[in-house]
Amino acid sequence: MEQKGNVLLQMRHIDKHFPGVVALLDVDFTLRQGEIHALMGENGAGKSTLIKVLTGVEEFEKGKITLEGTRGSFINRSPQEAQERGISTVYQEVNLCENLSVAENIFIGREPKKNGMIDWKQINRKSEELLNRLDIHIDVTKALENYSIALQQMVAIARAVDISAKVLILDEPTSSLDELEVEKLFDLMRKLKNEGMGIVFVTHFLEQVYEVCDRITVLRNGELVGEFEIDKLPRVQLVAKMMGKDFDDLAKIKHNKEKNNEKEEQLIVEAKQIEHIGTIKSFSMNIHSHEVVGLAGLLGSGRSELARALYGADKPDSGMLKFNGEVIKVHAPIDAMKAGMGYLPENRKEEGIFADVSVRENIMIALQVKKGLFKLYTKKEQEEFTDRYIDVLKIKTADRETPVKQLSGGNQQKVILGRWLLTNPDFLILDEPTRGIDVGTKTEIQKLVLKLASEGKAIMFISSEIEEMLRTCVKMIVLRDREMVGTLNENELSQENIMEMIAGGEEHE
Amino acid sequence: MSKTLRTHIKKITEMKLFLPILSLLLVLIINVIKTPNFFNITITNGVFYGYIIDIINRSSELVILAVGMTLVVAASGGADISVGAVSAVSGAVIIFILGGGETSTDFYHAPYILGIAAAAFVGGLCGVWNGFLVAKMKIQPMVATLILFTAGRGIAQLITGGQILYLRVDHYKGLGGFIPGVPLPSPVFVAILVVALTYLLLKKTPIGLYIESVGINAKASRLVGLNPVFIQFLSYVYSGLCAGIAGLIITSRVYSIDANNAGLNMELDAILAVALGGNKLSGGKFSLIGSVIGAITIQTLTTTLYAMKVSADQLPVYKAIVVVIIVALQSVELKRMVQNLRAKFLTNTTKKEAV
Numbered sequence: 001m002e003q004k005g006n007v008l009l010q011m012r013h014i015d016k017h018f019p020g021v022v023a024l025l026d027v028d029f030t031l032r033q034g035e036i037h038a039l040m041g042e043n044g045a046g047k048s049t050l051i052k053v054l055t056g057v058e059e060f061e062k063g064k065i066t067l068e069g070t071r072g073s074f075i076n077r078s079p080q081e082a083q084e085r086g087i088s089t090v091y092q093e094v095n096l097c098e099n100l101s102v103a104e105n106i107f108i109g110r111e112p113k114k115n116g117m118i119d120w121k122q123i124n125r126k127s128e129e130l131l132n133r134l135d136i137h138i139d140v141t142k143a144l145e146n147y148s149i150a151l152q153q154m155v156a157i158a159r160a161v162d163i164s165a166k167v168l169i170l171d172e173p174t175s176s177l178d179e180l181e182v183e184k185l186f187d188l189m190r191k192l193k194n195e196g197m198g199i200v201f202v203t204h205f206l207e208q209v210y211e212v213c214d215r216i217t218v219l220r221n222g223e224l225v226g227e228f229e230i231d232k233l234p235r236v237q238l239v240a241k242m243m244g245k246d247f248d249d250l251a252k253i254k255h256n257k258e259k260n261n262e263k264e265e266q267l268i269v270e271a272k273q274i275e276h277i278g279t280i281k282s283f284s285m286n287i288h289s290h291e292v293v294g295l296a297g298l299l300g301s302g303r304s305e306l307a308r309a310l311y312g313a314d315k316p317d318s319g320m321l322k323f324n325g326e327v328i329k330v331h332a333p334i335d336a337m338k339a340g341m342g343y344l345p346e347n348r349k350e351e352g353i354f355a356d357v358s359v360r361e362n363i364m365i366a367l368q369v370k371k372g373l374f375k376l377y378t379k380k381e382q383e384e385f386t387d388r389y390i391d392v393l394k395i396k397t398a399d400r401e402t403p404v405k406q407l408s409g410g411n412q413q414k415v416i417l418g419r420w421l422l423t424n425p426d427f428l429i430l431d432e433p434t435r436g437i438d439v440g441t442k443t444e445i446q447k448l449v450l451k452l453a454s455e456g457k458a459i460m461f462i463s464s465e466i467e468e469m470l471r472t473c474v475k476m477i478v479l480r481d482r483e484m485v486g487t488l489n490e491n492e493l494s495q496e497n498i499m500e501m502i503a504g505g506e507e508h509e
Numbered sequence: 510m511s512k513t514l515r516t517h518i519k520k521i522t523e524m525k526l527f528l529p530i531l532s533l534l535l536v537l538i539i540n541v542i543k544t545p546n547f548f549n550i551t552i553t554n555g556v557f558y559g560y561i562i563d564i565i566n567r568s569s570e571l572v573i574l575a576v577g578m579t580l581v582v583a584a585s586g587g588a589d590i591s592v593g594a595v596s597a598v599s600g601a602v603i604i605f606i607l608g609g610g611e612t613s614t615d616f617y618h619a620p621y622i623l624g625i626a627a628a629a630f631v632g633g634l635c636g637v638w639n640g641f642l643v644a645k646m647k648i649q650p651m652v653a654t655l656i657l658f659t660a661g662r663g664i665a666q667l668i669t670g671g672q673i674l675y676l677r678v679d680h681y682k683g684l685g686g687f688i689p690g691v692p693l694p695s696p697v698f699v700a701i702l703v704v705a706l707t708y709l710l711l712k713k714t715p716i717g718l719y720i721e722s723v724g725i726n727a728k729a730s731r732l733v734g735l736n737p738v739f740i741q742f743l744s745y746v747y748s749g750l751c752a753g754i755a756g757l758i759i760t761s762r763v764y765s766i767d768a769n770n771a772g773l774n775m776e777l778d779a780i781l782a783v784a785l786g787g788n789k790l791s792g793g794k795f796s797l798i799g800s801v802i803g804a805i806t807i808q809t810l811t812t813t814l815y816a817m818k819v820s821a822d823q824l825p826v827y828k829a830i831v832v833v834i835i836v837a838l839q840s841v842e843l844k845r846m847v848q849n850l851r852a853k854f855l856t857n858t859t860k861k862e863a864v
Contacts, residue, residue, distance in 0.1 A: 354730075356793050
């Protein structure tokens with residue numbers, strides 16, 4: 001550890017409310033010179049809100065922010081104002097102009113002039129100097145789009161640094177980078193740190209935190225849990241601090257799984273040679289009640305496409321589907337719903353929620369559509385149903401009439417789950433139900449899946465995390481290159497077997 | 510005390526319809542100042558007269574068009590700019606059928622009910638065309654409805670043979686004026702009927718939620734079992750129907766059809782009414798009553814300007830100014846800018862004091 005730097009930025013007793021929700025309550029945050037400081041917390045913990053308050057994107061009600069070298073406390077009214085004070089933010093999505101050159105991007109809005117004209121020579125020379133100093137060696141006259149996201153991000157950082165940043169905030173910068181790129185980014189971060197800059201690093205990846213950070217501030221439910229030295233906080237404890245509870249869920253889950261097998265199983269889904277040209281090659285499968293079947297495969301292997309073909313989201317071109325023993329024709333999702341299917345789509349924002357309407361309407365809609373246009377559920381029934389699922393799924397919302405867009409990602413996901421549970425399906429397809437969701441809700445959803453199965457539902461579970469599926473599934477279907485390549489039964493389920501099958505090589509069928 | 514008052518005020522200002530109502534009140538207040546007898550209602554020959562009566566009478570067509578427009582905007586995030594022309598087409602068809610194609614006649618050549626049915630049918634048919642292009646063929650609403658916007662008046666001209674057709678039957682004038690024994694103008698009742706029917710439809714069936722769902726997220730709406738194509742299609746048919754009914758009123762008022770001028774520029778007023786009603790023009794959540802208030806606001810404005818002796822040519826200029834003000838009032842972005850400015854001003858003054 002380096003010696004402790006001087007305090008650079010201090011936020012004290014910050015309060016911030018959103019309609020009906022406390023976003024930040026009495027939160028302190030201290031950033032020192034020459035450190036990389038991780039800001040950790042589950043979704044909805046208040047990380048982004050704290051950053052937004054600091055950079056002037058959001059207002060706050062109470063509290064003080066002080067910056068070294070600035071007299072008294074201040075409030076940033078806009079990101080521009082924050083930048084003038086030396087606080088710059090680089091987001092996950094690069095906010096630069098892809099079709100302009102690297103140098104133009106660095107100097108956009110503050111171009112050096114010569115005789116009233118832009119001094120291109122100087123722009124290019126200065127950009128090159130700046131990037132060289134940061135160990136980034138690229139052609140600054142080329143358009144930004146020629147470079148990888150990682151390099152674009154570094155250019156964004158270089159720009160921020162050049163506009164005299166004392167404090168650099170990196171909001172999930174590594175989400176779309178591969179390992180090598182992450183390393184490069186970390187080198188840059190370390191370099192800046194050694195120059196005395198204070199860096200705030202927001203991320204979900206635990207390993208990265210332990211690789212590059214000096215200190216961690218943990219938030220939970222809008223409150224400060226604490227500030228910790230990195231080497232005094234083991235990983236397990238960090239997770240416990242973020243979740244606020246101990247990790248004994250795994251054991252319970254295993255126990256549940258064993259109980260499932262004792263129940264009598266019925267054949268629910270019988271798919272024969274179903275195919276959707278261009279997205280998924282012909283597949284056949286059986287799914288029983290009390291069964292959680294996982295779909296494993298790399299991104300683009302056809303996991304979601306298989307589910308969509310079953311549900312009629314993409315109308316299959318050929319094949320036969322038997323549901324509860326009867327042949328059904330699925331032309332559109334409504335047919336699948338009427339037979340007794342439910343589908344939680346992969347992409348919550350684009351295919352799941354109706355952002356502007358209330359929690360109640362978001363939960364009610366599938367059941368209402370199923371019932372029909374001329375049989376409106378009464379206000380009282382709707383409220384009863386909604387309250388039931390807000391209660392059962394522990395959805396955190398100010399009110400049942402709150403627009404669903406005001407809920408955190410995890411709670412939005414629960415709303416969609418509630419929507420489908422309300423229709424009481426025999427077969428529920430869950431496509432990445434835990435993606436982008438905090439650890440606590442993730443476990444809750446996994447437990448719920450097992451509980452539903454134990455009640456007799458058939459469930460298809462799709463996830464990018466094999467470990468998560470191993471915990472919940474009794475059977476795993478593996479896909480590769482838009483084709484179903486095999487099935488692993490319970491006794492064959494292991495990380496190695498799955499990986500092997502995903503990778504190809506030996507045939508398991 | 511002041512605190513409870515403040516929370517009350519906050520509650521009221523946060524209501525969805527606050528701004529549309531405020532805009533309407535604003536226009537009304539200006540009227541009262543400028544024209545003290547604005548709210549006066551007199552009874553002559555057993556019917557009510559006055560500015561207020563005139564406004565609700567004149568706003569009837571616009572209210573009806575705004576109802577259809579609201580649903581179109583909500584479901585498709587685009588506007589139906591053909592409604593003015595469609596009302597001319599349906600007007601032409603009614604007069605042609607009832608007047609037997611004669612330039613001027615004083616008796617019905619066909620049963621009245623057939624005329625009404627034809628108006629609804631022609632309007633609906635135009636809606637089917639628009640709906641097909643937008644929902645099924647996925648053509649931009651503005652472009653798709655541009656076809657009937659331009660072709661509509663041509664079709665109406667074809668029907669009328671390029672002439673103004675008159676239908677001088679007292680019975681026919683009834684719908685556009687007064688029905689004997691009823692003290693209020695008839696168009697008001699038609700507008701109320703259309704609004705009430707639509708309101709009931711939205712209240713008693715989940716169609717309102719379906720329309721909002723499709724407007725907010727068409728992909729997601731399909732996955733919960735809706736048919737977004739059909740719902741968008743329906744909204745255009747409904748808008749066409751409304752335009753057909755509006756055409757009936759327009760022609761009844763002047764017991765004639767002038768294909769060049771019937772419903773001219775009304776599509777723009779209808780879109781404006783939807784916007785003034787606090788509805789997002791990008792679709793999704795909507796308020797029917799908001800649009801109705803918006804339509805009445807626009808008509809109030811027009812009547813006001815006439816009352817203030819503004820000539821018809823200059824009318825659009827004044828209208829535009831007032832519209833800018835009203836739209837600015839409702840702009841969230843402007844509100845933010847004002848807040849920021851105020852905060853900056855405050856911090857600056859405190860800084861100066863500190864120095």
